[in-house]
Amino acid sequence: MSPIPNPLPAWLRNYRKDALGADLTAGLIVTVLVIPQSLAYALLAGLPPQVGLYVSIFPVLAYALLGSSMVQAVGPVAITALMTYAALTPLAVPASPEYLVLAATLALISGLMLLTCGALRLGFLAQLLSRPVISGFISGSAILIVISQIKHLLGLSPQGTSNWQVLAELLRQLPHSHWPTLAIGVPAFLMLVFVRAGLGRILPSLGMGAGKAAAMVRLMPLLVVLLATLAVVAFDLDHERGVAVVGAVTEGLPPFRFFIPAYDIVQVLIVPAAVLALIGMVQGLSMAQALAIKRRERVDANAELLGLGAANVVAAFYGGMPVGGGLSRSAVNVAAGAQTPLASIVSAVAMIVVVAGAAHCFARLPLAVLAATIVIAAGSMIDLDGLRRAWAYDRADGLAWLGTAGGVLFLGLEIGIGLGVLLSMGTLLLRASSPHIALIGRIPGSEHFRNVERHHVDTIPGVLFVRIDESLFFGNLGAVELRLDQALALLPETRHVVLVMSAVNRLDATAVEVLGELNRDLVERGSRLHLAEVKGPVQDRLKRSDFWVALSGEVFLSANDAFERLGHCS
């Protein structure tokens, strides 16, 4: 009998008491710091602000118990919020009851997809996306996020059906910007820029320790938000001057709402949910991995997917908004000294207290300041350096970046990522479609074979030795056929063709068919096809094919064997 598995996660079973203090402190700090962004991302997703707080509770607990990263913090994140908004606004009016149902369903479906991928150990699917595609997608999305926030910074409310119409309308309305909003938003924005760009370097030069300086930088945004809110309250800017604020934040614990999604809703949301799951997978995994490397820990990709999936399923029932592994959340968590997921549990419990008793404090938080924090966060996600590096290294990778970002900006998030995948795959296929093939001969007095074009080698008249330097698959057979045709046209007296397969690790079914045809053609012109140096696994597989039976020539162990034997025959 196998031992009953302990239901507690490994980190909890082996919990070292000396980490307790650090985890407690970190958890409390994270709670306070992530409140503004939780509200902001809920609004960005088109949902009531409290939803952002709700999904910072139970989904966080689910991830803490199932995920594999020690310090990754899940919650509402910018990209996920944007994707939710983009997927749902064509279907319902933001913040309407139908919209809330759709958002919860989206979280549920993508969560179930992530759970399935984790259970089926499909973590490798995250590799479908190359770095330039991921970078292009995130950059394009970040630009969309910035565009979506400018109106809050300016105190305008442009209308339009597409992002670009909204932007054009915004530019037209620019002279009519709302001055009180600008007066509060612009200083906040500039201060945040300064904090991010300069403060981290200035503080240590003033004699502050690096750790303290980093904590200070992390705390500043909260200070900005606090000051701005105090300004609104002090001068009654929201009522007197019309400065837009968060508005009523419903107080009380998130309700548990179980539901089984309607079939027609599932049908509409299945593609956006899949893209959400894929992006969540890629982002969550890459961040968990980056954090683990820094801490010399290991991430189990499939446990990670289970954690993210469970967090989203719980988010569907307790709050109703998709969640992900948050870059800034996790950074805050690490900077605050978190050692284990206990920090996240502490943060979730503290968030319960906030939601139950202090949510009303955020009602008069000015939207312009939230927008400023989002713009700063999104701005840092625009990875132009990634574009530069990809472009400098390989135009094809640069084009994949541009194609993905351009697709996201002009055609939509899903088409953008689809375009990126197609471009990556296309490039891969294109590069692999011209395999290296060499006609070889034997170096005199040795058993070594080399390219006839580059070395002085012996050949046997009427015998062609061809070395294929790559695995054969449907995409590169055309080039192989062409090369062989050319060689045979130049050497019409060829009676034996020996394929030296020392570098062929795999042959797909198309390759075997093509080899079969080659064999038939050679027989028709009175020649024979031989194989040499076929690797064990390739040979095992070939034996299951009709080609193996029909092969007109022999299978030699080595090119030298073939050389000796065919040399005697001819």
Add this chain to the structure above:
Amino acid sequence: MSPIPNPLPAWLRNYRKDALGADLTAGLIVTVLVIPQSLAYALLAGLPPQVGLYVSIFPVLAYALLGSSMVQAVGPVAITALMTYAALTPLAVPASPEYLVLAATLALISGLMLLTCGALRLGFLAQLLSRPVISGFISGSAILIVISQIKHLLGLSPQGTSNWQVLAELLRQLPHSHWPTLAIGVPAFLMLVFVRAGLGRILPSLGMGAGKAAAMVRLMPLLVVLLATLAVVAFDLDHERGVAVVGAVTEGLPPFRFFIPAYDIVQVLIVPAAVLALIGMVQGLSMAQALAIKRRERVDANAELLGLGAANVVAAFYGGMPVGGGLSRSAVNVAAGAQTPLASIVSAVAMIVVVAGAAHCFARLPLAVLAATIVIAAGSMIDLDGLRRAWAYDRADGLAWLGTAGGVLFLGLEIGIGLGVLLSMGTLLLRASSPHIALIGRIPGSEHFRNVERHHVDTIPGVLFVRIDESLFFGNLGAVELRLDQALALLPETRHVVLVMSAVNRLDATAVEVLGELNRDLVERGSRLHLAEVKGPVQDRLKRSDFWVALSGEVFLSANDAFERLGHCS
């Protein structure tokens, strides 16, 4: 000044007079033999019967002048007809004026796509599809064609919105089959089965020459059609017994109808047209190639695309139905002794005579017999042997076949082919995602390096030699990272990691980013990353990357160099 290119195709400039007789005869035979199938495929596409004859004229001429195959015959083909029907029936009522416009537009767009691909030399795009996917697609389509014809064989007219509803309705109505139709269709069907299955073997055994026997087999279907038509005329089966016949075939030359397609129609047809072009490309190219191999000729893939594209553009204006390289047409052409495209030109001219003066002869051709010929032709396209071979050789290829065929049957032609492409690509990625990586050491007393697990080799404590046996790209870096992590976990004292890149032909941008991260991680743990045996083109590209500058170790010419140098240091 460059010489003025001769506008005539090479085959015409170098025409040998002794081929004239053969081409004339073959052209006339092809004309007569392809009339029934031309009518049948027009009806299958939901178009009036004469359209099939129309597109056997000018498109054929266009292909003869631009295509590269000597003996391929273009015209209406089964798959293209089915795809036309599938794409257009959701948009208009078959044979209605709108439907005719849509069909012509479909031919125009896919023709322009083929011309573009030919002009841009994108013939390699045909390699996007693996053999199992092509075989699965054609098989699934052929099953759909068979299903679509059963009603004509039984003399029933079932209604339904999907293929499966129609089939179910057909089974329900089976007992009410129309006896006179059965009486003419079933014998025709059985006779055609016998012709295909047995006649080719029986005739030679009765002393007939192989060539004559083959010609006889080719002629039999025409005889069956003739007999059936005579039966209809003799017994007035269409008027007296209600046997369905082709009906009025408009006589006279095809009108030239130039049009510029409306934008909204283009938008709706762009995806079906692209699939049509892709399948046309794949089928046309593979057939042209197969025919050329038999005749020891060469096919220029891009000229072939120009020929197919021009044929479709012409078909759009002179007839209005997409055309393709026809399997049975080409087989008839070859069997009849065609030597050059002159045979096709003769056939086109002869078809003008038929269309102008003899089209009325086909009005009383019974649909049941046409259906029998289509079912026989489609049946031979169902490539279950291809499934068997793919499945036996590699489950993944077998699944790609099943996925494509199943997609075609249950989800539609476009989704089927899309599924096939995804499955092929996915398999490719999955197979390539586990590259072979070996820790290597030096064979004592030599400069050769081998796998430490399989050979007795020298190693240097603290130095790890890792040979990567495959090009690195976004899809296989996860496995490389994992393998390195494992090795470093087992050998925590490692101070130098040497990547031996003798088998690495390419690194994509993602690979360079990951190498950069590996370098950073190694530096963080106090180790260095070295490279050895980097190929020239790889090194040229790496020099453009940030990684090259940041590399903590050295670039050695050979693994042995690295071994000598690092052995002295440690």
